[in-house]
Amino acid sequence: MTALLALEQVYYRYPSRDAAALDGVSVAFGRGQRIALIGRNGSGKSTLMLHCNGILRPQQGVVRLDGREVKYDRAGLLRLRRRVGLVLQNPDDQLFSASVRQDISFGPLNLGLDEAAARHRVDEAAELCRVTHLLDRPTHALSGGEKTRVALAGVLAMDPQLLIADEVAGGLDPWMQEALYDILNRLVEQGKTVVLSTHNLTVARGWADLVIVMRDGRVQIVAPPAQIFSDPAILRETELDQVRM
Ligand SMILES: Nc1ncnc2c1ncn2[C@@H]1O[C@H](COP(=O)(O)OP(=O)(O)OP(=O)(O)O)[C@@H](O)[C@H]1O
Numbered sequence: 001m002t003a004l005l006a007l008e009q010v011y012y013r014y015p016s017r018d019a020a021a022l023d024g025v026s027v028a029f030g031r032g033q034r035i036a037l038i039g040r041n042g043s044g045k046s047t048l049m050l051h052c053n054g055i056l057r058p059q060q061g062v063v064r065l066d067g068r069e070v071k072y073d074r075a076g077l078l079r080l081r082r083r084v085g086l087v088l089q090n091p092d093d094q095l096f097s098a099s100v101r102q103d104i105s106f107g108p109l110n111l112g113l114d115e116a117a118a119r120h121r122v123d124e125a126a127e128l129c130r131v132t133h134l135l136d137r138p139t140h141a142l143s144g145g146e147k148t149r150v151a152l153a154g155v156l157a158m159d160p161q162l163l164i165a166d167e168v169a170g171g172l173d174p175w176m177q178e179a180l181y182d183i184l185n186r187l188v189e190q191g192k193t194v195v196l197s198t199h200n201l202t203v204a205r206g207w208a209d210l211v212i213v214m215r216d217g218r219v220q221i222v223a224p225p226a227q228i229f230s231d232p233a234i235l236r237e238t239e240l241d242q243v244r245m
């Protein structure tokens with residue numbers, strides 16, 4: 001079956017750096033999957049995710065949506081972003097409107113929804129992410145976890161088939177983390193796919209049905225968590241044996 005989104009041999013080097021941030025990365029995301037992306041700081045997780053909705057463009061290799069090579073013109077990016085939603089690691093990079101309501105509305109309006117439909121989406125997403133009480137607040141005057149929830153609501157309001165969430169759980173309180181996994185699981189039950197980068201190995205082990213381990217800009221291994229976390233050879237190779245779990 002054709003993957004929803006696939007990266008093929010993607011190479012990317014930030015202009016200011018000598019070493020590649022992605023060095024021939026191939027991954028494919030299907031439908032209805034829970035995928036955890038793990039790896040050390042600087043291993044390339046965020047760079048990979050930025051390629052998933054066209055914020056970064058491969059310098060070599062291709063990104064395919066439903067088997068078709070992504071085109072980086074306006075129409076191509078719109079087509080990609082209709083299907084793939086990305087929550088950035090740092091919500092300050094994501095929120096730019098004056099108010100929370102405006103921010104969450106931006107995506108749906110940009111997709112061409114009329115005001116009433118967009119408002120409905122915003123209200124729904126805000127409730128799901130528990131930010132309804134913040135809708136009239138300015139985005140810059142929120143706590144870190146509130147910003148993350150608003151950023152997530154803005155992406156969910158676009159109803160993506162594939163949700164890419166970069167370290168979203170980190171700044172959330174434990175109650176909101178519970179709510180987050182409920183939200184993510186609900187998306188997967190609807191046939192959508194969630195890719196979550198995380199440093200929480202308990203989450204990778206217990207929540208994901210597929211784990212991608214990155215190292216030095218490469219995909220080191222892709223396997224179900226049961227395999228990764230039980231195979232001594234894999235644990236050694238990924239150095240996960242050095243981590244207390
Ligand atoms: N804007 C940038 N300009 C230059 N180099 C960058 C930039 N962003 C990331 N890098 C470099 O690219 C490499 C991959 O970084 P990336 O942010 O993808 O890692 P990561 O796995 O998401 O790390 P973390 O776990 O810390 O979030 C690192 O060497 C990093 O220093």
Ligand SMILES: [Mg+2]
Binds near residue numbers: 046
């Ligand atoms: Mg990162």
